[in-house]
Amino acid sequence: MTTIRVPLGERSYAVHLGAGLRRRVAELLPASHTARGRRFLLAADTAVPESFSSAVAKSLSEAGARAVDAVQVPSGEASKCVAVLAALWDAAAAARLDRGDVMVAIGGGVAGDVVGFAAATYMRGIAFVQMPTTVLAMVDSSVGGKTGINLDAGKNLVGAVHQPIAVIADTDALATLPIGEHRSGLAEVVKAAVLADAELFARLAAEPAALLDARSAALATAMARAIGIKADVVSRDEHERGERAVLNLGHTIGHALEAELGYGTIRHGEAVAVGMIAEGHIATALGTGWTAEDQRALEALLRAIGLPIAVALPEGPDPVIARTALDKKARGGEVRYALPHRIGHATPGHPVPAEAARAALRRVALP
Amino acid sequence: MTTIRVPLGERSYAVHLGAGLRRRVAELLPASHTARGRRFLLAADTAVPESFSSAVAKSLSEAGARAVDAVQVPSGEASKCVAVLAALWDAAAAARLDRGDVMVAIGGGVAGDVVGFAAATYMRGIAFVQMPTTVLAMVDSSVGGKTGINLDAGKNLVGAVHQPIAVIADTDALATLPIGEHRSGLAEVVKAAVLADAELFARLAAEPAALLDARSAALATAMARAIGIKADVVSRDEHERGERAVLNLGHTIGHALEAELGYGTIRHGEAVAVGMIAEGHIATALGTGWTAEDQRALEALLRAIGLPIAVALPEGPDPVIARTALDKKARGGEVRYALPHRIGHATPGHPVPAEAARAALRRVALP
Numbered sequence: 001m002t003t004i005r006v007p008l009g010e011r012s013y014a015v016h017l018g019a020g021l022r023r024r025v026a027e028l029l030p031a032s033h034t035a036r037g038r039r040f041l042l043a044a045d046t047a048v049p050e051s052f053s054s055a056v057a058k059s060l061s062e063a064g065a066r067a068v069d070a071v072q073v074p075s076g077e078a079s080k081c082v083a084v085l086a087a088l089w090d091a092a093a094a095a096r097l098d099r100g101d102v103m104v105a106i107g108g109g110v111a112g113d114v115v116g117f118a119a120a121t122y123m124r125g126i127a128f129v130q131m132p133t134t135v136l137a138m139v140d141s142s143v144g145g146k147t148g149i150n151l152d153a154g155k156n157l158v159g160a161v162h163q164p165i166a167v168i169a170d171t172d173a174l175a176t177l178p179i180g181e182h183r184s185g186l187a188e189v190v191k192a193a194v195l196a197d198a199e200l201f202a203r204l205a206a207e208p209a210a211l212l213d214a215r216s217a218a219l220a221t222a223m224a225r226a227i228g229i230k231a232d233v234v235s236r237d238e239h240e241r242g243e244r245a246v247l248n249l250g251h252t253i254g255h256a257l258e259a260e261l262g263y264g265t266i267r268h269g270e271a272v273a274v275g276m277i278a279e280g281h282i283a284t285a286l287g288t289g290w291t292a293e294d295q296r297a298l299e300a301l302l303r304a305i306g307l308p309i310a311v312a313l314p315e316g317p318d319p320v321i322a323r324t325a326l327d328k329k330a331r332g333g334e335v336r337y338a339l340p341h342r343i344g345h346a347t348p349g350h351p352v353p354a355e356a357a358r359a360a361l362r363r364v365a366l367p
Numbered sequence: 368m369t370t371i372r373v374p375l376g377e378r379s380y381a382v383h384l385g386a387g388l389r390r391r392v393a394e395l396l397p398a399s400h401t402a403r404g405r406r407f408l409l410a411a412d413t414a415v416p417e418s419f420s421s422a423v424a425k426s427l428s429e430a431g432a433r434a435v436d437a438v439q440v441p442s443g444e445a446s447k448c449v450a451v452l453a454a455l456w457d458a459a460a461a462a463r464l465d466r467g468d469v470m471v472a473i474g475g476g477v478a479g480d481v482v483g484f485a486a487a488t489y490m491r492g493i494a495f496v497q498m499p500t501t502v503l504a505m506v507d508s509s510v511g512g513k514t515g516i517n518l519d520a521g522k523n524l525v526g527a528v529h530q531p532i533a534v535i536a537d538t539d540a541l542a543t544l545p546i547g548e549h550r551s552g553l554a555e556v557v558k559a560a561v562l563a564d565a566e567l568f569a570r571l572a573a574e575p576a577a578l579l580d581a582r583s584a585a586l587a588t589a590m591a592r593a594i595g596i597k598a599d600v601v602s603r604d605e606h607e608r609g610e611r612a613v614l615n616l617g618h619t620i621g622h623a624l625e626a627e628l629g630y631g632t633i634r635h636g637e638a639v640a641v642g643m644i645a646e647g648h649i650a651t652a653l654g655t656g657w658t659a660e661d662q663r664a665l666e667a668l669l670r671a672i673g674l675p676i677a678v679a680l681p682e683g684p685d686p687v688i689a690r691t692a693l694d695k696k697a698r699g700g701e702v703r704y705a706l707p708h709r710i711g712h713a714t715p716g717h718p719v720p721a722e723a724a725r726a727a728l729r730r731v732a733l734p
Contacts, residue, residue, distance in 0.1 A: 093518050121527055124527055151460050154460065161491055
């Protein structure tokens with residue numbers, strides 16, 4: 001097991017990553033929230049095997065939990081909605097959770113986001129534990145405290161920053177993760193390397209195939225490092241007043257691609273991969289220092305992992321560019337990008353002219 | 368106009384109280400959120416005259432707001448629900464509010480709570496202004512940052528602490544407030560006096576009739592002092608870790624009475640009035656120092672205002688006591704009361720045996 005601290009003052013917490021942790025949940029809870037005498041509501045994605053949640057419940061019950069209730073979150077992005085949120089609130093009330101009790105989100109980013117937001121707002125905020133079961137959730141969405149749901153008008157338009165009291169990532173869950181989901185999650189590991197760690201990038205590039213093996217040490221090590229990078233950024237800017245926006249690398253274009261092509265058509269990590277490539281072209285055009293060589297290395301790594309570096313844009317670049325202006329991070333219509341300077345260094349806050357974005361999108365558009 | 372500061376570090380704000388303030392909203396916004404170039408969404412209780420909201424919109428538009436949209440919140444406690452909340456989120460998105468924009472809650476406590484919670488969670492929290500239009504909202508719910516909605520399982524089970532950037536209370540709104548609502552709000556003024564200000568209590572007792580005149584200086588002065596007391600408590604304990612629970616005086620029994628008798632059967636302030644009387648009996652029984660003379664003075668003041676000091680309990684005290692144990696502030700089933708020691712001083716955190724609560728409820732039960 002590897003443990004990474006997320007230092008956030010009194011909201012600090014640990015991310016535990018390792019095999020078999022579902023059976024050790026009780027011992028991994030922080031001292032402020034030991035299981036004894038406490039009520040828990042486990043909210044699990046329906047894609048997670050029943051046996052996984054049962055092991056969590058068993059760990060908590062054996063440690064003296066007063067009650068362990070369970071509720072399911074239907075798998076898929078559509079669950080980040082008002083109806084599922086309201087069902088979670090009702091489930092918390094039905095389980096008679098009070099302010100000292102704990103919700104546990106078991107699943108991918110969707111479950112983590114909606115359950116985390118339910119916990120952030122039930123009784124004006126109760127404790128919650130993230131138990132991510134996908135690569136994407138382990139390295140990205142479970143850490144940092146962003147929680148929320150989508151509206152018809154856009155993704156993540158409603159939410160809260162609410163830090164978990166612990167992140168417990170049982171890597172056994174990855175063994176049954178579809179390979180496409182696994183690859184998609186690795187895009188965030190590559191992103192972490194590009195924005196903060198050239199050495200990690202070199203290690204990923206040296207053995208990309210091992211990253212696809214759910215039980216490999218290479219994967220665990222890379223994920224732990226990616227988590228550490230995210231923890232570091234988040235701890236310096238919890239509420240995204242500035243620096244945290246660097247984590248948006250690949251996401252300004254990526255989110256717009258997801259929205260334009262339709263969620264479900266392209267996976268998040270695939271969109272981020274193409275987004276990083278497009279934003280690399282923008283960085284070069286704007287003279288951040290990002291070179292053609294950096295770009296080739298990034299393309300090679302993404303391809304070696306099996307991630308796309310181009311995408312069909314039947315309507316051309318303009319609808320995608322229009323969507324970047326709707327981004328939650330846009331202010332008064334101005335879109336600011338995180339851009340790479342070299343492998344291992346990126347910064348947020350770059351204004352990008354629409355023409356530069358258009359040229360970059362043309363380069364990632366499949367003929 | 369009277370201005371009361373609520374000192375909360377970088378979340379500090381001003382409460383402005385006076386006649387005609389709806390026409391001066393733009394000038395009363397804090398420097399961080401001037402109207403120019405900004406989008407506003409006015410969310411008004413349907414009980415508020417159209418002309419009131421129009422005056423607010425005019426003030427903002429003339430000051431250069433980029434857009435002023437409006438949405439209505441149906442009058443009544445039922446609006447503190449998921450459906451109205453979701454409609455407000457959608458309205459914010461339709462108005463294209465971004466993180467720098469502002470929602471304005473116009474109405475009583477219900478509108479303030481649900482609009483405040485929508486603002487607390489839209490884009491993970493945007494600015495909002497409280498424009499309370501009832502005595503209750505002016506002296507109590509608009510100050511302190513508690514926002515939220517009800518679930519079927521209980522009141523205020525979902526919410527957030529989200530401070531407004533300003534509270535702008537136009538006392539002209541009180542001229543059209545039904546007298547029953549006016550009286551109900553005064554219960555919170557009496558509560559403020561009991562818990563923190565014997566001099567205010569004496570002033571209220573000296574001219575109770577003037578308090579019922581919406582345009583009297585006595586009312587404005589008393590409301591300003593009550594707001595000051597609440598601001599003082601909130602600034603010392605924003606997140607209700609301890610001391611803030613003193614504001615719950617009269618509310619442990621009061622909330623239980625509201626729930627047991629049915630919302631709509633008894634007004635909030637009426638329930639709080641009876642709650643204060645019952646809790647006075649408890650305080651005397653527990654030996655806090657609260658005397659029979661204090662109790663008589665409290666009864667006399669409430670009666671002079673026209674508030675009830677007893678209530679019909681067709682099912683007897685026990686169902687009410689059972690409901691106190693469901694209070695959001697109960698922990699692990701133990702109910703802790705705020706209790707008065709003398710007029711002008713109360714403290715929170717008193718464990719109260721069910722037998723003492725039962726005896727007190729028998730004394731406030733109408734034959």
